[in-house]
Amino acid sequence: MDMKSTDEQTVLLGHGSGGQMMKRLIDDIFFEAFGSPELVVGNDAGVAELPATGRIALSTDSFVVTPQFFPGGDIGRLAVCGTVNDVATSGAHVRYLSCGFILEEGYPLDALRRIVTSMADTAREAGVRIITGDTKVVERGGVDGIYINTAGVGEVPAGVDLSGANCAPGDAIVISGTIGDHGIAVMSQREGLAFSTDIVSDAAPLNHLIAAVMDAAPHVRCFRDPTRGGIASTLNEFAAASRTVLEVEEQAVPVRPEVRGACEMLGYDVLQVANEGKMVAIVPADEAEAALAAMRSSRYGEHAAIIGTVCELACGTEPYVRVRTPWGSTRILDMLVGEQLPRIC
Template sequence: MMKRIIDELFLDEFGSPELLAGNDAGVAQLAPTGRIAMSTDSFVVTPQFFPGGNIGRLAVCGTVNDVATSGARVRYLSCGFILEEGYPMADLRAIVHTMAQTAREAGVAIITGDTKVVERGGADGVYINTAGVGEVPAGVELSGAACRPGDKVLVSGTLGDHGIAIMSQREGLAFSTAIESDAAPLNHLIYNVLDAAPHARCFRDPTRGGLASTLNEFAAASGVDIYVDEDSIPVRPEVRGACEMLGYDVLQVANEGKMVAVVPADEADAALAAMRSSRYGESAAIIGEVCEAASTRRDARPTVRVRCGWGSTRVLDMLVGEQLPRIC
């Protein structure tokens, strides 16, 4: 049965030459000299099917985006499945088909993988692990520690869509307008921004902990303060309303198809135009800037602040704990 699943489902859908070779490792050609970027992630989201995607789309997008934040040209993925005994083949086929479609959209090949089956009750349907590898072009040096005072902060689109889409399905919440996950491969968006803003400092996909955690990570790594303007941050009205109803800060809600970028001020407009010209960046915005750390005390920590619409500011803390467990 395991061989049939591999031969008739995984090999048929993914079908890269490296995978079809049938070896224990996929051998792929990378540049003879240079650097590679690699990342891995595991996906345990519940429910596994939700508006805007399923666990398979998350698995491909999540790893593609993680590798792409280094500026690498993402080339190859691996995938590992943990299946619960009795998991419906129709559901597995739908997930694998979605993964294959998403990999083609991102322009990457799935070249190796693994499948394990555990006893009934030993897992919650299906878990997926993906790992990705890409080539980092010469001269590209992106890091959360590279932010400098005066830099601008950009986000590629509306925040909170994924987290609220998952929560609405999990809790059976109904809204007047459908809220869908934003899961999307953003590697081409990043490439476009790097072409337009070659001195970009860093990229990060604001998944667990949302924008708040991402900006606090940048601030801590670079030793700077960051200010963002609440009115400039794109959020769908239905998502904002759901967060207010549920008591969530939308800036701490997970995203799976958005990118945060920090770029020099003189390249910000070009970076914004590049984002907006991309398929998944139509709602991109410049939302804030990097500033000198306000305190020079040794024990002081860099701060992220939000300028509110009525003129005051508030501290935007990193999310503590798991606001929405099993969100990806």
């Protein structure tokens, strides 16, 4: 039966049955788009080569964003970028992904094809292969259309040991570009907000940018992609792990004017808004300019900036993050409390 017949334009419960309908779904949509040699063999596990470095990095994440299509991306691109970036922050060479789909009965197959094609395109851009996966179908109302889980694996080169605990007084804080784009893009689409300039998601695979920084700044301390909770959560996590104080120069943080305006209108602190295509790096001061140049020479690092410094923690105090304002005063930057933008990724 042709997948495009009138009775198979949407996901049906039979597509999760393990029988012929599921096979057609897998062959005509997933295999067609992903097509890695390891996947099309059809085994329960994809078997692939990893150089014998002795260490691997493994990460998994689930994506439930609403709406599933938004300016600058979709849930499929988000799923690949999110896991690629999480694995890459360890300094690993990201190699392989798995993907699991939970589909709602009645979900349009054309939308599923569009999402899967987006995932395949993003995986090719990142230079990774999707080698195994899973599909489940639930009754109408069981999920909001489609949820995706991805897991990624890569090998960690010998001698690489990146961790927020490595941050040291005097280190520089570097961000790869403008912040808040993803969170505001999704919110504007969800709430029907109109701005004078289009705001689009920054979702992007950053493994190549990270590799460029590691080549230019071989003593880089750590990386982190500031997703939910924005750079506020990321910097507080670094401060706690290293028992230091992180100081941010507010004027140095790159923010698009339309994103800043939207945050002011909505009452958000842009430092707490989610990103999906930005990377924070902590590097020794004498390697900061090299790291900055490497980011700016990469595809997604045009607006990279040095935004602050790691400072020594005073005796008897707890780690924290402070922001130096344009007027010379400082304020404490706390982690986000609760959920500012639900279902943002």
